[in-house]
Amino acid sequence: MTTTAPWTGDEMLTIAASRAVADDDVCFVGIGQPSAACNLARLTHAPRITLIYESGTIRAQPTVLPLSIGDGELCSTALTTVSVPEFFRYWLQSGRITVGFLGAAQLDRFGNINTTVIGPYASPKVRLPGAGGAPDMAVSCQRIFIVMPHTSRGLVDRLAFITSLGHGEGGDARARLGIHTAGPAKVITDLCILEPDPVTRELTVTSLHPGVDRDSVTSATGWPVRFAGSLTETPAPSASELEVLRALRAATAKAHAAS
Amino acid sequence: MGAFRALAEAIRETVHDGDVVAMEGFTHLIPFAAGHEVIRQGRRDLTLVRMTPDVIYDQLIGAGCAAKLVFSWGGNPGVGSLHRLRDAVERGWPRPLALDEFSHGAMAAAYDAGAANVPFATIRTHAGSLADVNPHYRTVTCPFTGETLTAVPALRPDVTIIHAQKADHDGNVLISGIIGVQKEAALAARRVVVTVEEVVASFDGAGPNACILPRWTIEAIAVVPGGALPSYAFGYYARDNAFYQQWEEISRTREGFTAWIDEHVVQRGQTEAAASGSPA
Numbered sequence: 001m002t003t004t005a006p007w008t009g010d011e012m013l014t015i016a017a018s019r020a021v022a023d024d025d026v027c028f029v030g031i032g033q034p035s036a037a038c039n040l041a042r043l044t045h046a047p048r049i050t051l052i053y054e055s056g057t058i059r060a061q062p063t064v065l066p067l068s069i070g071d072g073e074l075c076s077t078a079l080t081t082v083s084v085p086e087f088f089r090y091w092l093q094s095g096r097i098t099v100g101f102l103g104a105a106q107l108d109r110f111g112n113i114n115t116t117v118i119g120p121y122a123s124p125k126v127r128l129p130g131a132g133g134a135p136d137m138a139v140s141c142q143r144i145f146i147v148m149p150h151t152s153r154g155l156v157d158r159l160a161f162i163t164s165l166g167h168g169e170g171g172d173a174r175a176r177l178g179i180h181t182a183g184p185a186k187v188i189t190d191l192c193i194l195e196p197d198p199v200t201r202e203l204t205v206t207s208l209h210p211g212v213d214r215d216s217v218t219s220a221t222g223w224p225v226r227f228a229g230s231l232t233e234t235p236a237p238s239a240s241e242l243e244v245l246r247a248l249r250a251a252t253a254k255a256h257a258a259s
Numbered sequence: 260m261g262a263f264r265a266l267a268e269a270i271r272e273t274v275h276d277g278d279v280v281a282m283e284g285f286t287h288l289i290p291f292a293a294g295h296e297v298i299r300q301g302r303r304d305l306t307l308v309r310m311t312p313d314v315i316y317d318q319l320i321g322a323g324c325a326a327k328l329v330f331s332w333g334g335n336p337g338v339g340s341l342h343r344l345r346d347a348v349e350r351g352w353p354r355p356l357a358l359d360e361f362s363h364g365a366m367a368a369a370y371d372a373g374a375a376n377v378p379f380a381t382i383r384t385h386a387g388s389l390a391d392v393n394p395h396y397r398t399v400t401c402p403f404t405g406e407t408l409t410a411v412p413a414l415r416p417d418v419t420i421i422h423a424q425k426a427d428h429d430g431n432v433l434i435s436g437i438i439g440v441q442k443e444a445a446l447a448a449r450r451v452v453v454t455v456e457e458v459v460a461s462f463d464g465a466g467p468n469a470c471i472l473p474r475w476t477i478e479a480i481a482v483v484p485g486g487a488l489p490s491y492a493f494g495y496y497a498r499d500n501a502f503y504q505q506w507e508e509i510s511r512t513r514e515g516f517t518a519w520i521d522e523h524v525v526q527r528g529q530t531e532a533a534a535s536g537s538p539a
Contacts, residue, residue: 055437068336070286084440085367127348129334135385136364165386
């Protein structure tokens, strides 16, 4: 990773993720980097994008990033707010959501996610928060984008616990379970973008962020990661992307410090 | 039904040792004041049910009220871990805590089934490992199409506790903003306790589709302004985000947690009860 780039790895991740969604997408948005990326898209190239938080707020348009999925800001700027059971059944399980944005504590080479435990379930070394709506999203959203920092502790070879299904053991594992949505279509980190191989569904590097070389990705990945033949370089953040993202982050920090 | 009570009385009449207790409110309208009263009354062996355990259940678990937790996401929203929940699960302090863990979609459907008086809910399978560790995940075959679906048992709490904005003089209750799963959790329960911000003459202006629980669905109402703090009440006060961030430090050690509960829940409750002239 270069140290001279005029942006941080987190900014590159957020901007690359924001470019992955479009005006006509209906996005299920998690808190943190997913929320930053989706709101950046809304404030730049996708002003009519529909952002939905699992608190049931449909087309939320927050002026600052929420600290939780149920902040009042989401409700007061939303087109409508529905109950949680209605949201999960009528809006998510029905297949109406085009993109689900997830973060992950641990991700394996097939895009399966663990946010439940490190160590044995009955006697965990670290108890993580658990599932939330992610398992439901992972099978019901038309496709899934995952955003996370790129470390060998986060991107691991195999998972002991799969909270949210990616491509299972690879290949046609999802179809064999009767699941017909696409699953993880992109993993966007602070180093690169990975996409599933068309046949094996193993996550493969398709784009390196500016200033990142193959070795730094390889050493930060917990499996012998492969690079696509058509490997490209992610376009650098534009001045306006950086400006809008930094203004959003500054407004967010100010709002939460004041409350 | 729909009877107004002092908070301590409402909790004493409805929450008993060993009960299955749901306190709902999806980030919004979390019934903190009522939860603190449960801690003050020293209830034990509760099965605590809540989609997002949040700081309120961290406090009840750390105070030793719970034997079991039924949940779908157990973190401090936007901050990180719930340290008291983790201490109970990882090290059994102050006592071991059994877990029944679901996804949000499964748990919301389970409340809905409870409210609808059917024994189980069906959802499309979300696969993964949860079904391996939670024996309540089963499968069912659709009698019409032959499809395999996931089934989870209905949630039927002994008592559901929620916080709402308004009650009218008859004891009907109005909830607005992020309504979460409160209506389903209330209608699934045998007994319902509601704390409210205020009592109003009527709900005029709330509109014909407002979320209202009629008085005859509610066991007891207590007027507790600020009863959702440090969470928020839409139209009344904002979320105390700074407190959620401070909880990270307060709850990190057993000693720090115990001192906080003693000062802010036990002693403050006694002071307020003395000031209001009602028995603590």
